[in-house]
Amino acid sequence: MYNNSLQQILELDGEARYDYFLDAVVEERDIWILVNADNQFLKIVAEEDGVAYLPVWPNSEFAEHYATGSEGLSPKAVSLPDFFRKWVSGLTRDGLEVGVFPGMDEELWITSPEELKQDLQELMSSAF
Template sequence: MSADNIKSFYSQNSEQRYDLVIAQAKAQGNLWTLADDQGCVIVESGKDEQCLVVWHDEAIAQDWAQNDFDGCRPLAITLDDFIAKWAPGMTQDGFDVAVAPSLAGEGIVVAPQELADDLA
């Protein structure tokens, strides 16, 4: 994905980014998150929720990581795995999902099962 495409993606509002992530993830069959040697990156939302951050594109995930998570790498999660394993496990562990936050950290936070339902 080009720098212009990434910039265009972030110029959309949170709902538009969410809808694009859902459509593209369904088309491609996976989501992207960030990970390091310790595991997946978990961020805290403004509501003190612990969130896994996801995107629909590896380049966008890598671009977002440059701000505060430079040592992280994009990690693909197949939709089948997210729906069958990640969503139930995250729900049990009390995590939410931040879907394609802006570079300022603004975005839609949903329960893992809600995202799984939207992706199914």
């Protein structure tokens, strides 16, 4: 991905990044997370309201860009079937939301794992 298109996408507002994320994930069939050397996924707790969430990205380049300057974090793909089958129930059980595609601004689309799954499934069914 070209650096300036990466920059342009990162500068979109939260809703536009969410839409971009849905389209890209449906096309590629992977969701990207960041993991540390122990293969533990990055979890963020928002300072203002204490909401805990798993940040996710549409591809490895965006995840890598986000991890710049963070020691020991690397992108890891989660296939869409695995996300639907394992991650949605696990995140729900653990009380974690999903922070979809953090960008350059402070605005972040936070949704429940079930809602994200539903949005992705709706888009996949309309694509056929």
